[in-house]
Structures are given as structure tokens and as C-alpha cells.
Amino acid sequence: MDTPPVVGTVQTVEQLLEEATRAVAEAGSTAELQEVETRYLGKKGAISQLLRQVGTLPPEERPAFGQRVNAARETLVARIAQRRAELEQLELARRIESEQLDVTLPGMPLRPARLHPLTLTIQRVKAALIGLGFEFVDGYDIEEFRYNFGALNYPDDHPAMDEQNSFHIAPGYLLRTQTTSIQGRIFEQLQRGERTLPLRIAIIGRCYRYENVDATHSHTFHQVDAFMVDEGVSMAHLKGTLTQFAQMMFGPEVRVRFRPDYFPFVEPGVDFAISWKGGWLELGGAGLIHPAILERYGIDTERYTGFAFGLGIERIPMLQYGVDDLRLFLENDLRFLEQFPLL
Numbered sequence: 053m054d055t056p057p058v059v060g061t062v063q064t065v066e067q068l069l070e071e072a073t074r075a076v077a078e079a080g081s082t083a084e085l086q087e088v089e090t091r092y093l094g095k096k097g098a099i100s101q102l103l104r105q106v107g108t109l110p111p112e113e114r115p116a117f118g119q120r121v122n123a124a125r126e127t128l129v130a131r132i133a134q135r136r137a138e139l140e141q142l143e144l145a146r147r148i149e150s151e152q153l154d155v156t157l158p159g160m161p162l163r164p165a166r167l168h169p170l171t172l173t174i175q176r177v178k179a180a181l182i183g184l185g186f187e188f189v190d191g192y193d194i195e196e197f198r199y200n201f202g203a204l205n206y207p208d209d210h211p212a213m214d215e216q217n218s219f220h221i222a223p224g225y226l227l228r229t230q231t232t233s234i235q236g237r238i239f240e241q242l243q244r245g246e247r248t249l250p251l252r253i254a255i256i257g258r259c260y261r262y263e264n265v266d267a268t269h270s271h272t273f274h275q276v277d278a279f280m281v282d283e284g285v286s287m288a289h290l291k292g293t294l295t296q297f298a299q300m301m302f303g304p305e306v307r308v309r310f311r312p313d314y315f316p317f318v319e320p321g322v323d324f325a326i327s328w329k330g331g332w333l334e335l336g337g338a339g340l341i342h343p344a345i346l347e348r349y350g351i352d353t354e355r356y357t358g359f360a361f362g363l364g365i366e367r368i369p370m371l372q373y374g375v376d377d378l379r380l381f382l383e384n385d386l387r388f389l390e391q392f393p394l395l
Contacts, residue, residue, distance in 0.1 A: 203236025250282035274365035281358035
């Protein structure tokens with residue numbers, strides 16, 4: 053609405069007050085009312101313009117005109133305050149109506165929670181190994197070079213020592229390439245008297261290797277490692293433990309296979325594979341702990357022997373659920389994740 057011309061007459065003040073009163077009454081919300089107030093009572097509003105014109109009138113007209121303008125201003129302030137109170141009550145009533153809750157209506161269904169398939173597998177693996185008497189410990193994602201390789205009997209020219217296969221963080225430190233790196237730390241605890249023989253230790257965690265990502269490889273993966281040191285431990289104990297573990301994970305019909313293989317930290321070494329509803333799938337490596345490792349930590353190899361194994365976690369749900377692409381586990385696609393069991 054255009055501001056009326058400012059003319060120092062009674063008629064102008066009355067017309068302005070009438071016009072402003074009508075605008076106040078027509079305001080349908082407190083926001084609209086605020087605009088009306090600014091238009092008439094603001095620093096640049098119509099009333100303020102009238103007051104600035106007092107100085108242009110003849111001296112004998114100034115007091116009376118100023119009084120009329122101030123009276124109009126007070127009247128308008130009162131009407132705006134009254135209208136604001138009315139509008140606030142109306143807006144409150146509308147908000148209460150819109151937010152009203154009918155407690156007789158049925159509640160909104162809650163979506164059931166799900167665990168990630170890798171989390172489900174980790175829980176099952178831990179339950180199986182705890183049931184076989186293993187104690188779970190935590191390790192470090194950023195590991196010292198000496199535990200990741202040196203304590204595990206790796207020769208200096210082993211391919212795994214190459215920077216192309218590891219993520220080096222700083223001199224002497226890297227992202228662990230295998231959870232087997234916990235072994236040296238546990239043996240040091242044994243040396244310090246913080247642990248005693250026999251040992252049954254297990255660990256689950258992320259591992260990192262410099263790999264091209266494809267359907268069967270990733271730079272980040274999960275691994276479970278376990279080892280046992282006691283009197284008279286043999287390959288028969290290792291095979292029995294892994295066979296029992298496989299049956300606990302896949303059922304009594306699962307078949308297991310052990311074939312000779314080489315790993316620096318075991319002698320002899322084997323690869324461990326299973327057959328379940330199809331062909332064979334290698335789960336990891338295993339063997340008897342190399343005597344040189346035990347002797348390095350002061351363990352009498354004439355009396356004590358041990359076994360160790362490391363298995364890939366991702367391969368278990370891939371086999372159980374028929375997943376053919378490792379990358380699906382890390383893409384957070386709900387269409388994929390909702391196919392797995394509920395909590």
C-alpha cells in the first residue's frame with residue numbers, strides 16, 4: 053500500500069489513522085501485522101513522516117498538529133497491540149489443532165534392526181572359538197613393524213616386506229597386514245610374567261594390504277587369528293580344532309581339507325579349505341608355530357609346542373549366503389543388507 057502524501061491537516065491525520073486501522077484489522081497473521089506496524093510506525097513509516105513535517109508548518113499550527121499526530125500514533129499502537137494478542141491466540145489454537153494427537157490411532161510401525169552381515173559373522177566366529185576355549189584379545193590397527201613381520205620369523209627378503217604390499221605410516225609403523233601380529237605381544241607378556249602357559253588366544257580385526265579392489269580382493273578386510281601353546285600340541289589338535297570350528301559355523305555336513313603350504317611363522321604349514329554345498333573354498337592358513345619363534349621368547353620347545361591359524365572373515369558369509377562380490381559388504385546398500393537375518 054502506497055504511503056499517503058504528507059500534508060499538515062487534520063483530514064490527513066484522520067485519513068491516515070483510518071487507513072492504518074483498516075490495515076491492522078485485515079492482518080491475518082502476526083507476520084502480516086508486523087509489516088503493517090513497520091509501514092506506519094517504523095522509522096520510515098507514514099506517522100514518522102508526518103512528525104518530520106511539523107517544522108514546515110506555521111509556528112501557530114505546530115503544537116496542535118503535533119498533538120494530533122501523537123494521539124493518532126498512540127491510538128494505532130494500542131490497536132496493533134490488541135490485534136496482536138488476538139492473532140497470537142488464533143495462531144496458538146491453529147497450532148494446537150494441527151498438532152493434536154489422537155491416542156486411539158494405531159502407532160507407527162518400527163523398522164526392526166539388523167546387524168551388518170560381517171558383524172553377524174564376527175559374533176558367530178567369536179562364539180565358536182570361545183566355546184572351544186579361546187580367550188579373545190584386542191590388537192592395534194597401526195602396528196609396529198617388528199610385531200607384524202619380525203616376531204613372525206619373516207626373512208628380510210620376503211615379498212610381504214615390500215612397500216607395495218603394505219601401508220607404511222611412519223618409520224617402524226604400518227597398518228597391520230595380519231592379525232597374527234598379536235602373537236609377539238602375547239609372548240612378551242608371557243616373558244614379563246603377565247601370562248602363564250598354556251595359552252589359547254584369539255583376535256578378530258581389520259587388516260590392510262595394498263591390493264587392487266575387485267570382486268574377491270580389497271585393501272581392507274577382516275581376519276580371525278588364533279593360536280595355542282601347551283604341552284604335546286600336534287597337528288592332530290590343529291585339525292581337530294579347525295574341523296570342529298567348521299562344523300560349528302557350517303553344520304555337521306561340511307567337509308574340510310588340509311594341504312601343505314608355507315608360512316614363515318609355522319612349520320609345517322597347511323592351507324585350510326572347506327566344501328559346503330559346492331566346491332572347495334580356502335579360508336586361510338595354519339600350522340604348528342615355528343620353533344624359532346617359541347625359542348625367541350624363552351619357551352622350552354622340548355616341552356611346549358603350539359599351533360596357529362588365520363582365517364578370512366569375509367569368505368564365510370560369501371559362502372553361506374552365496375555372495376559373489378566382496379565389495380557388496382562395504383557399499384552400505386540397504387537392498388543388499390536387508391536380505392540378512394533380523395536381530
